[in-house]
Amino acid sequence: MPVGSRYTAPGPAHTVRETATGRWLVLGKDGRLTAYALGAEGLLRWTETRPGGPGWTGPEPIPVAGLTHLTVVQGHHGFVHFVGRRTRQDGTGPAVADLVSATQFQTGRPLTEWRSLGTPDKDPAAGLGLPTAAVTGSGLVHVLVRGAGGGLFLRAEGPGGKWEGWQDLRLRRTRDGAAAVTTASGRIEVLVPGQGVTHRLVHAPSDGAYRQDHDIPFAHAPGTATALETAQDRVTYYWTDEGMGTLVAYRPGTWSIPLGGAAAAGPVAALRTLLDGYDCTVLAHRAHDGQLLLTACATENESGGLWWSPTGDQCAGTPALAHDAYGRVVLAFVGTDGALHVARRADGPSFAMEPSVRV
Numbered sequence: 517m518p519v520g521s522r523y524t525a526p527g528p529a530h531t532v533r534e535t536a537t538g539r540w541l542v543l544g545k546d547g548r549l550t551a552y553a554l555g556a557e558g559l560l561r562w563t564e565t566r567p568g569g570p571g572w573t574g575p576e577p578i579p580v581a582g583l584t585h586l587t588v589v590q591g592h593h594g595f596v597h598f599v600g601r602r603t604r605q606d607g608t609g610p611a612v613a614d615l616v617s618a619t620q621f622q623t624g625r626p627l628t629e630w631r632s633l634g635t636p637d638k639d640p641a642a643g644l645g646l647p648t649a650a651v652t653g654s655g656l657v658h659v660l661v662r663g664a665g666g667g668l669f670l671r672a673e674g675p676g677g678k679w680e681g682w683q684d685l686r687l688r689r690t691r692d693g694a695a696a697v698t699t700a701s702g703r704i705e706v707l708v709p710g711q712g713v714t715h716r717l718v719h720a721p722s723d724g725a726y727r728q729d730h731d732i733p734f735a736h737a738p739g740t741a742t743a744l745e746t747a748q749d750r751v752t753y754y755w756t757d758e759g760m761g762t763l764v765a766y767r768p769g770t771w772s773i774p775l776g777g778a779a780a781a782g783p784v785a786a787l788r789t790l791l792d793g794y795d796c797t798v799l800a801h802r803a804h805d806g807q808l809l810l811t812a813c814a815t816e817n818e819s820g821g822l823w824w825s826p827t828g829d830q831c832a833g834t835p836a837l838a839h840d841a842y843g844r845v846v847l848a849f850v851g852t853d854g855a856l857h858v859a860r861r862a863d864g865p866s867f868a869m870e871p872s873v874r875v
Contacts, residue, residue, distance in 0.1 A: 544623030591651030653702020693739030
């Protein structure tokens with residue numbers, strides 16, 4: 517265990533149920549990393565004790581009754597936003613679902629009060645989907661979710677902090693597992709799995725509306741897509757091809773690029789970084805046997821070939837990648853022991869990670 521870290525013995529409030537979706541390992545404005553997961557009683561949080569580590573505190577439980585899904589998104593201002601799906605019993609009737617949100621403005625500090633965003637469905641007991649979130653360039657949160665009938669709906673935060681009403685984005689027969697990204701210019705792109713097709717939505721800051729771009733004429737496995745800005749206002753998507761079951765990279769207007777291998781359910785972690793002075797993309801995923809695999813390539817040069825290397829770790833859920841205060845690549849994952857594990861890039865000219873440590 518690294519010096520200064522603290523590991524809390526597993527208990528009901530500290531048990532990791534699953535990793536969060538979105539970017540659940542984030543760098544705060546004070547230079548400290550924070551990791552989040554869905555716990556048995558709500559949100560779990562681990563925080564670096566100082567910029568660059570190696571010490572951590574946590575897991576710190578933040579109770580949220582009935583939370584069944586958690587997604588994390590960080591805006592350009594550094595604030596971390598949480599959107600969750602929760603279920604609760606409404607008297608003697610069936611369980612009802614709604615969405616809730618909260619914000620963390622500073623590393624390690626308390627969150628705002630959790631606020632209900634409701635549901636776009638008239639019947640709260642209907643099959644509400646899993647939320648996806650994005651943050652505009654001006655710091656406003658957008659929440660997208662599949663309604664019970666398969667349509668896609670948006671609820672957006674207004675300029676004064678007041679939430680606007682639900683909007684129907686006029687997509688039908690969608691499935692859960694949308695992926696969203698905000699580019700450096702403030703444009704939001706959303707990739708939505710459909711029935712035998714993949715939908716792509718673009719939100720331009722100039723007009724504030726979402727428009728549907730050309731559909732991608734093949735499907736990806738729901739919940740496996742990751743979006744990464746790999747050039748100015750150009751996004752690369754990584755997903756598992758639903759037909760072949762293998763990983764691919766895709767940029768709008770091009771053909772998909774096979775990446776080799778097959779990931780377990782869940783998205784690939786992706787991070788753009790400088791390696792020995794070159795613009796590169798690092799990818800990590802969990803294989804079907806639980807092995808954690810890692811690779812790197814020149815950014816937008818996936819066609820040059822990838823070589824997945826096992827880290828020697830077994831993980832549960834989706835790994836995460838981020839930079840620490842010194843710009844080092846950090847890999848985080850929840851191990852099969854239910855604890856958070858962290859590895860950093862080793863010193864030296866080649867791309868290699870130090871052995872992971874349990875937090």
